[in-house]
Amino acid sequence: MIDGKKVLFSGMQATGNLTLGNYLGALKNWITLSDEYECFYSVVDLHSITVRQDPQELRKRARALLTLYIAAGLDPKKNCIYYQSHVSAHAELSWILGCFTYMGELNRMTQFKDKAAKHADNINAGLFTYPVLMAADILLYQADVVPVGIDQMQHLELTRNIAERFNNIYGDVFTVPEAYVGKVGSKIMSLQDPTKKMSKSDENPNASIYLMDDPDTIMRKCKRAVTDSEGIICYRDEQPGIKNLIDIYSACTGKTPQDVVAEFEGKGYGELKPAVGEAVISVLKPLQDEFARLSKDKAYLDSIIKENAEKAGYYAQKTLRKVQRKVGFPDRIR
Numbered sequence: 001m002i003d004g005k006k007v008l009f010s011g012m013q014a015t016g017n018l019t020l021g022n023y024l025g026a027l028k029n030w031i032t033l034s035d036e037y038e039c040f041y042s043v044v045d046l047h048s049i050t051v052r053q054d055p056q057e058l059r060k061r062a063r064a065l066l067t068l069y070i071a072a073g074l075d076p077k078k079n080c081i082y083y084q085s086h087v088s089a090h091a092e093l094s095w096i097l098g099c100f101t102y103m104g105e106l107n108r109m110t111q112f113k114d115k116a117a118k119h120a121d122n123i124n125a126g127l128f129t130y131p132v133l134m135a136a137d138i139l140l141y142q143a144d145v146v147p148v149g150i151d152q153m154q155h156l157e158l159t160r161n162i163a164e165r166f167n168n169i170y171g172d173v174f175t176v177p178e179a180y181v182g183k184v185g186s187k188i189m190s191l192q193d194p195t196k197k198m199s200k201s202d203e204n205p206n207a208s209i210y211l212m213d214d215p216d217t218i219m220r221k222c223k224r225a226v227t228d229s230e231g232i233i234c235y236r237d238e239q240p241g242i243k244n245l246i247d248i249y250s251a252c253t254g255k256t257p258q259d260v261v262a263e264f265e266g267k268g269y270g271e272l273k274p275a276v277g278e279a280v281i282s283v284l285k286p287l288q289d290e291f292a293r294l295s296k297d298k299a300y301l302d303s304i305i306k307e308n309a310e311k312a313g314y315y316a317q318k319t320l321r322k323v324q325r326k327v328g329f330p331d332r333i334r
């Protein structure tokens with residue numbers, strides 16, 4: 001609790017171009033929840049270097065992501081928006097928690113297996129211990145709730161296990177966090193292969209809608225989305241392409257999937273696809289305009305970056321000091 005409010009933590013990697021999946025699965029829920037909780041939203045740049053990055057490009061993308069959080073509607077005076085690398089407690093707690101995490105647990109992480117297969121030439125130790133750092137992110141702020149897409153659930157479960165294990169040994173040190181997964185949009189699928197999730201790292205640019213895609217590109221990608229030959233608009237697993245388009249339309253308009261099915265009753269895919277395109281454009285266009293406006297305001301962004309790193313650092317240090325004392329590190333001499 002901070003000032004009588006429950007705490008929320010979440011983060012995104014500044015790697016690749018953000019997709020509609022990141023927006024509908026995470027960012028959109030962050031905004032909905034931001035009034036109710038004391039929120040920490042991090043640009044998790046420490047996580048990004050588990051895959052080789054171009055330094056200039058990483059710096060640029062990290063700043064763009066931080067700007068995007070604000071452009072999407074998170075007020076940086078109320079929400080703590082900051083770079084993970086500006087708060088060294090993340091790395092320090094991660095080391096400690098690594099000593100309370102088993103190799104077997106990390107071996108079971110599907111994201112590790114997927115990434116290791118994709119980057120077979122660089123299966124580094126950071127890629128393996130990535131979920132421990134994620135646990136440190138969350139537990140440092142004593143977060144009650146963590147809004148994420150379905151793909152992060154396994155990491156959240158591990159975070160809970162690490163927190164409980166630590167608490168069993170040392171008493172109530174960490175709040176055990178709950179995941180928050182939205183009803184629609186928690187797993188947006190690829191437009192070209194609707195059995196795979198929409199991903200920043202997909203090689204086929206038509207598979208993903210990027211948050212910075214212009215309206216023509218968005219419309220073209222929606223019209224080219226892979227569907228099926230059934231010809232009827234139903235919300236069911238047997239029609240994954242149509243189901244995904246309905247999910248996108250629902251998440252963008254606030255309608256339930258059932259309402260969408262009713263709206264398109266008797267209509268064909270040729271009508272659904274452009275409607276989805278329009279719905280996506282109407283969500284992304286204001287975001288893009290605000291992003292362009294904010295990006296020019298260097299002094300404002302810099303002041304936010306500085307203030308919020310200090311705020312995050314304050315809360316993170318409080319937990320870190322407590323943990324250090326619990327595990328037996330010597331007190332500091334003042």
Ligand code: TYM
Nearest residue numbers: 010011012013021022025026134148149186187188197198
């Ligand atoms: P990342 O950067 O891969 O994704 C950011 C958020 O977007 C969600 N997401 C999706 N949701 C729906 N459909 C999709 N196709 C889709 N693709 C991505 C993700 O679930 C995530 O919520 N390890 C995390 C970042 C992280 C983090 C944390 C998150 C680091 N520390 C602590 C929460 C709490 C990641 O790589 O997310």
